[in-house]
Every structure is written in C-alpha cells, then in structure tokens.
Amino acid sequence: MGDLLDTLTLLGALQGAGLAAALSLKRANRVASRVLGALIAALALMLLLDYLNRSLGWRGHPHFLALGAPLPYLFTPLLYLYVQALVRPPLRFGPGLQLHALPFLGHAIYMMGVFYLQDAETKLALARAHVAGDVLPGMVFFMGVQILQAVAYQTAAYVSLRRYRRRMRDYYSDLTAIDLRWLLVMVLGSASVWAVVAAQYAAELFRLHIPGASELSAAVEAGSSLFIFLVGYIFLWQPELAEKAGVARRLAEGDDEPATASELAEERDPVTPGESEPVEAHATDAAPGDGRDPIELHQHPAAPVPAPSATRSSPRYQRNRLDDADASELVAVLHKLMSETEPFRDPALTVQDLADGLGVTAHQLSQLLNVRVGKTFYAFVSGHRADAMKLALGDPARADRGVLELALACGFNSKSTLNSTFKKHTGLTPTQYRKQQLQAGS
16 A cells, blocks of 8 residues: 555655646646646645655755745645636735735744754654644644635635626527536545545644544545646646637636626616616627627627618617616517527627627626526526427427537537437437427327
C-alpha cells in the first residue's frame, strides 16, 4: 500500500509540475489558466514535499517537516478564483486578489515563529507531541480557519456555477457549448477531499477513534493526485471541455449580474405616468446588469426571427417594466409567434432573436417569461421543441425518418439534449414514444 501511495503521489507531483508550466504558457483564457496553474503548482509542491518527507523519514530529516503546511490555505481560494475567472470575468490580478492569500500568509508567519526557525531537536519534540495528540493552541485555531475557509470558498464556487447555469438558461435555447458541469465535478471532487481533511482534524483534536483514521492522510494525498489527473485529462486529452470554459468566459464578459427572480417579480407592478424610462433602440440595452448584452458575444450564427408585424427600428415597448395590459398582449403574441413562425426550430435561437421578433428588449422578454409564463427562456423553447418532436414521432408519414433527423428539424442539436429534454416532458425516450404512438394509430 505504501509503495502504491508513493508512486501515485510522485506521479501526481510530476504531472502537476508539467501541467502548471503548460497552463502558465497558455494564451487563451490567460487569467483563468494562470490561476488554475497556480492551484496545480501548489498541489504538486505539497505532494512532492509529502513524498520526500515520507521517503526520507522525518525523524532523520526534521527540517522537511511541515514545509507544505501553509499550502492548503491556497487551494480553495484559487479554485474559487478560477471559477470566477470563467463565469464572472474580467478577473484581473491586483491588490484585491491578495486578500485571498491572508490565511496562507498568517499560517506561514505562525509556523515560522513556532516551528520553522526552531532547531532539529525542538522540531522533533513538537512533532512527537502533535502525533500524541498534544496540539498547540495556535494549530487548533488555524485548523479551524482552514476548514471554515474551505467550506466558504467551495460553497461560493458552487453557488457561482449554479447562478451561471440559471443565467444562461435565460439567454440561450441550447447549453451544449456552454455547459460547465465538468467544472462542477472539479468543485465537488475538491469538496470530498476536504471532507476527509475535516475528519482527519477532528480525529486529531478530539482523539476520536475513527475506523481507518490512519489512512486519512493517504486518502488526502491520493485525492489530490487524482484531482491533478482530472485537470490534466480535461486540458490535455479533452480540450473541447476547456474550450467550453472559453465560451463561458466570452459570454460572461458582456454581462454583469442578471436580474434575479425576486427582482423580476417586483417589476410586475404597472408603471405610473412619469415613471417610465426611455430605452435606446440598440441591442446592448437588453441585458440585465450593466446594460450590455452577452448574446452579442455568442459565436453561433442565429437566423433572425421574423417579427409578427411590420419591421421596427426600435422596441415597441419603451419601458423596462411592462404593465398588465402590455404583458397579457405580449404573452398572446409570443404564443402565436411560436406556433406560426416556429422560431424554436433554430438550434442557435437566443433570447435576443426572439425579443427582436416581438419588438421588445431581451430584458423585457426575460421578465415576461419568468414572471408571466413561469419559465426560463431555455425551458420555454425546450418545451416547444419537445411538442414538435412529439408530433413528428407520432406522424405515420414520417415513420421512415430517423429520430435524430427529426430532432435536428425540431431544433435539438444533439442526441443527449434530445433524450434528456424529451424524457423530462413525456417520461419516455423518443424511440419508446414513437413505438407507442405508431402502435396506437395502427
């Protein structure tokens, strides 16, 4: 078991060093790549120090003891900053980022005073006392800080990813190119490692008997190595996943925080005379937040949606908030547009495209869908695609056409998206639904 752990740890350290160097040289997504490179470098250094400490023997080389102890204080801040660099750019290196390193610096200074500058005998005595359960009060404090920091940063990273996914569902009808579930896996994988660290600290501090407690340190090292292997797999062998991060970054560059559900709900109140605000007639007025529309940054070429009436040079409704009469009219016009023109068949349809067809801003359409219809743009369009797919699958005249061919004609651009969406709406796979409908009609 020890030899296997040594091999895994050394391989993780070596791959981490190479991966960190490669990330530091990447020109695409430079800030995100450098933040991730710093995280991988810190992990690799910790693994290397653990390997040397174990292979050389800490009793014979006490000056190697705890050299990597401050490094874990960098892990979760860097992971959080990496997520932020992807979903909420622009992230720039500056004085503000240095605040995230304060726990690391505080622990390093503390260790300098109580351990690093001590002689070999004192270090050995402190190490033996620590192993026996006599933990220094300062160490107890910093253990708590480390766990609280890990929980806070990983929770913030998780919330940012969930918020990003909700925001994209208000803008796009297809999420294939901007899905960051792989990044969520990285965050959850990191959280599982930190859960082991928390159990290890609890066993040390309270002298608890946890089955397999002696293997907790090995599990942390193995988990850190596997994390490095996962990142290497994504960036070296699955570059299309990393490209999704690039798409996410470009989308988010044009957007500040979108309107929340509660903010949209507040906009249901009619606007009294004098309260209406003019809206300039250009595409960038549509996005919530800073007024710029991230849809412009999306690279999918989307065919324009025909307007239900004469072409307008500006939005028909010159207010950010719609009154009840306008909203009711727009809901009716929206449903008519979807049934007659069928813009949902365009796989690259965006909220801006559909808003142009209605003569409203993208923000107004998002408000209308969330408050009046009760659906995100993604769910609204997906529902129409699923309904069109149901009609196509139940049509005997199209029984000879493949499921994927029909799906593409309905606006789905991948089999996985089709299956998940269709099963959510019908409880059946497209093949099962077709078989059921054709049998019922025969």
